[in-house]
Amino acid sequence: MSSKKMDWQTPKDFFDKLNKEFSFSLDPAANGTNALCAKYFTEAQDGLTQSWKGETCYVNPPYGRALKNWIRKAYEESKDPDTSVVMLIPARPDTKYWAEYVMQANEIRFVRGRLKFGGGETNDPAPFPSAVVVFRGGHNGQQSLCGPVISMLERA
Numbered sequence: 001m002s003s004k005k006m007d008w009q010t011p012k013d014f015f016d017k018l019n020k021e022f023s024f025s026l027d028p029a030a031n032g033t034n035a036l037c038a039k040y041f042t043e044a045q046d047g048l049t050q051s052w053k054g055e056t057c058y059v060n061p062p063y064g065r066a067l068k069n070w071i072r073k074a075y076e077e078s079k080d081p082d083t084s085v086v087m088l089i090p091a092r093p094d095t096k097y098w099a100e101y102v103m104q105a106n107e108i109r110f111v112r113g114r115l116k117f118g119g120g121e122t123n124d125p126a127p128f129p130s131a132v133v134v135f136r137g138g139h140n141g142q143q144s145l146c147g148p149v150i151s152m153l154e155r156a
C-alpha cells in the first residue's frame with residue numbers, strides 16, 4: 001500500500017463530522033459510487049478543469065502525480081470570496097506544493113494517528129499521515145503574519 005493509490009475513500013464518520021461543520025456542496029474528485037455530495041465531478045468530466053465557483057468543496061483528490069495540481073486548483077479557486085475548499089491530503093510538509101500552497105491556507109489540521117480509508121483491499125490504517133487543509137473563500141495567499149492556524153484533528 002502506498003499513498004500513490006488513486007481512490008482512498010474518505011471514512012464516513014470523518015466526512016460526516018467535517019460536513020456538519022462546512023455543509024459541502026461539491027465533491028470535485030469522485031465517481032458515481034464514491035461521491036460525497038449530490039454535485040460532483042468525475043475523471044471523465046475532469047474536476048480540475050471545471051469551475052468550482054460559488055461552491056463549498058470537499059476534495060479528497062487522487063494521490064498520484066496530479067496531487068499538486070489539485071492543491072493549486074484549490075488555492076486558486078478559493079481566492080474567490082464565494083468559494084471555499086477543504087482538502088484531505090497526505091501530510092507531506094517536505095513537498096514543494098506544501099510550501100507554495102498549503103502554507104497559504106487558512107488552516108492545517110493534522111490528523112492524529114492514521115485514517116482507515118475505504119475502497120481498499122484491507123481495512124488497515126493508511127501507511128501515511130493525513131491533514132485537512134482549509135482554504136476559506138477570499139483568502140489572498142497571506143492569511144496572517146504567522147501563517148495558517150495549525151491544529152490536531154481527531155479521526156472522528
Ligand SMILES: C[S@@+](CC[C@H](N)C(=O)[O-])C[C@H]1O[C@@H](n2cnc3c(N)ncnc32)[C@H](O)[C@@H]1O
Nearest residue numbers: 007008009010029030031042043046047060062
Ligand atoms: C481519493 S478518491 C475520492 C473519492 C471520494 N470523493 C471520497 O472522498 O471518498 C479520488 C476520486 O477522484 C476521481 N478522479 C480522478 N481523476 C479525476 C479528475 N480529473 N476529475 C474528477 N475526478 C477524478 C477518481 O476516480 C476517484 O474516484
